Amino acid sequence: MRTERNLTFFTSVLGCAAALFSLPACGDVDDALPAATADDDVDLRVLASDPSSAASFGWCPHNQSFDGVPTVIRYPTATSCNAIVDDSPLVLLLHGATYPYDSYDYLLEHLASNGFIAVSVDILADDPGGHGIAAGRVKDVLDELLATWPKASAIDPSRLGIVGHSRGGQTARYLADLLKGSGDAWTVRAVVGLASKGGDDMVLGGDETTGVMFIQGTSDTDQTADRGFENYDFSGSEDSVPFAQPGNLYKSMKLLQGGNHSYFSERDAPAGAQALVTQGYVLAFLAAHLMGDATWYEDYIRGDAVPHGWPNAVVSQVSDGFWRTAIDHFEDGTLPNSTIGGTLTASLGVSAAVVDLGAASGAQHETHALRLSATATGAGVTWSVPDVDAGDFEWLSMRIGQTSDPPSQSLKVQLRNGGVWSDPVAITDHGAIPMPMAMCPPPLYNCPPPLPYEHMGTVRVPLSAFGPHDDVEAVRFVFTGKTVGQEFLLDNIEFAEWILKP
Incomplete structure (x- = not known):
C-alpha cells in the first residue's frame, strides 16, 4: 500500500583538478577552485x-x-x-x-x-x-x-x-x-x-x-x-x-x-x-x-x-x-512545508501527495517523493524560496519520472527572481523524463516476464535558461499541453553546480 498525505487543489578538464578531490598533486584547495564562470559556459562545452x-x-x-x-x-x-x-x-x-x-x-x-x-x-x-x-x-x-x-x-x-x-x-x-x-x-x-x-x-x-x-x-x-x-x-x-x-x-x-x-x-x-x-x-x-x-x-x-x-x-x-541547496526532498513525508524552509502551494486543479516509494508496489526507490498531476492547463505547484542568490550555481536539478503513457513533453518550470517570473522552460528541452520501464520484479517473483515500474532520473536545467537568478523567491512547475491528465513523480529539487568540489 502507498503511504501518502494528499493535498488537492560539461568537455572541460578543470585546472589543478587533483586539488578538487583533495589529492596531493596540487596546492591549496581554495587556490585551485576556479572563479565562477558565466552560466552560458554550460552550453558551450x-x-x-x-x-x-x-x-x-x-x-x-x-x-x-x-x-x-x-x-x-x-x-x-x-x-x-x-x-x-x-x-x-x-x-x-x-x-x-x-x-x-x-x-x-x-x-x-x-x-x-x-x-x-x-x-x-x-x-x-x-x-x-x-x-x-x-x-x-x-x-x-x-x-x-x-x-x-x-x-x-x-x-x-x-x-x-x-x-x-x-x-x-x-x-x-x-x-x-x-x-x-x-x-x-x-x-x-x-x-x-x-x-x-x-x-x-x-x-x-x-x-x-x-x-x-x-x-x-x-x-x-x-x-x-x-x-x-x-x-x-x-x-x-x-x-x-x-x-x-x-x-x-x-x-x-x-x-x-x-x-x-x-x-x-x-x-x-x-x-x-x-x-x-x-x-x-x-x-x-x-x-x-x-x-x-x-x-x-x-x-x-x-x-x-x-x-x-x-x-x-x-x-x-x-x-x-x-555546493548544492535542496529546495525540497520530501523526506519529512508531509506537505506543505519544504526542505528549504518555505511553503509549497498548489493551484486549483492540482493533486499533490507526498508518497513513500519504498512502500509503493508499483515504484522503485527507497525515498519519499511528490506524486503530482493536474486537470487544467496552466495549473501548477509553487515552492516559496527564502531569497536565494543562485548565482553561484549552474543548475536547477531534480529527479523526475512520469508514471504512465503517453510521454509528455510540456511540463514546464519557472523561477521568480526579484519579483519577476521567468518565461516557462520545458524540462524535456534539457533531458528526457523517464517513463515506466519493464524490470525484473524482486523475489519471490519470476522474471520473465518483467513488469513495468515507475522510477525517476535526474534532469538538470541550466539556470541561465531562466535569466537572472541572483534573488530567487520561488520555483513553479506548470502543466501545459499533454501533461494535463498525466502524473509525475518529483524529488530532490535543488540548486546544484557542475564544478567539482573537494
Whole structure:
C-alpha cells in the first residue's frame, strides 16, 4: 500500500583538478577552485571522448598469492613490464558469488591501460553475515601486497577505489567502512557497485568515501533493479550541505535497460556491449575521484552521454555531495512545508501527495517523493524560496519520472527572481523524463516476464535558461499541453553546480 498525505487543489578538464578531490598533486584547495564562470559556459562545452575506448598506457599482467589468497594484477606501463607507472592509484575488484575472481579481465585491463593498478582477489563473503569477516581478510591481502610486491612502491595507497560485483558489492561497502579513519595507509576515494547486493545494514557516507556509483541492469534476475535504487537512495544525505562537509559524498546511478547480472563478468561470455559500457562509466567515475581527472565526469557521470553506444536506454541519477541547496526532498513525508524552509502551494486543479516509494508496489526507490498531476492547463505547484542568490550555481536539478503513457513533453518550470517570473522552460528541452520501464520484479517473483515500474532520473536545467537568478523567491512547475491528465513523480529539487568540489 502507498503511504501518502494528499493535498488537492560539461568537455572541460578543470585546472589543478587533483586539488578538487583533495589529492596531493596540487596546492591549496581554495587556490585551485576556479572563479565562477558565466552560466552560458554550460552550453558551450563539447562532448568528451568515449571513456570506453580510452587508453593512455600499455598494461602488463601479474598473478601472485598474498596472505595465501590468489590475486590477479594488471598494472600500467609506459615502455616495458619493468617500467610500471609510478604514483598510481589502486583499484580493487571484489567478485560475485559463482563468478571467478579472474573473470573480470576486461575491466582490469581497461583500468590498467588508463593508469590504475587493478587488482582482483579470490575472497567471497559467506552470505548473509560474513561481509565484515571478508572485508578484514581483504585488508590483510592489501597490506601484504603493499609490503611485499616488488612493484608496490608505485602504489599510492591514499587513492584506493573499490569495485564490487553482486555479493562483492556489499563487501565493498564493509571494506570502505573498515578502512575509514583506520590510521593505516589506505584511503578509499570511490566505491562502485555492479549489480550490487542491497540492504541498509551498511550504507555509505562521506566518512567512508568521497564518491559512490551503482550500475544496474533492468533484466537482472539475481540482484533485481530495485536493489540499485535502494543502494543509491540509502547512500549519502539528501539535505543541503555546506562546502566540504565530510559527511556527504558524490553519488551516481546508471540503470541499463536490458542489462543483466552475469555480463558484468566474463564468466558466461566474452566481454560485449554491457562490459564495454560498464568499463566506460567506471573509468569516467574513478578517473575523477582517484586522479582528479574530470575529462568525462560532466558528460558521462552527471550527464546522459553513454559510452560505446549501448543500444538501449540508460537512466541516470546523480547527486553532488557539496555546493548544492535542496529546495525540497520530501523526506519529512508531509506537505506543505519544504526542505528549504518555505511553503509549497498548489493551484486549483492540482493533486499533490507526498508518497513513500519504498512502500509503493508499483515504484522503485527507497525515498519519499511528490506524486503530482493536474486537470487544467496552466495549473501548477509553487515552492516559496527564502531569497536565494543562485548565482553561484549552474543548475536547477531534480529527479523526475512520469508514471504512465503517453510521454509528455510540456511540463514546464519557472523561477521568480526579484519579483519577476521567468518565461516557462520545458524540462524535456534539457533531458528526457523517464517513463515506466519493464524490470525484473524482486523475489519471490519470476522474471520473465518483467513488469513495468515507475522510477525517476535526474534532469538538470541550466539556470541561465531562466535569466537572472541572483534573488530567487520561488520555483513553479506548470502543466501545459499533454501533461494535463498525466502524473509525475518529483524529488530532490535543488540548486546544484557542475564544478567539482573537494
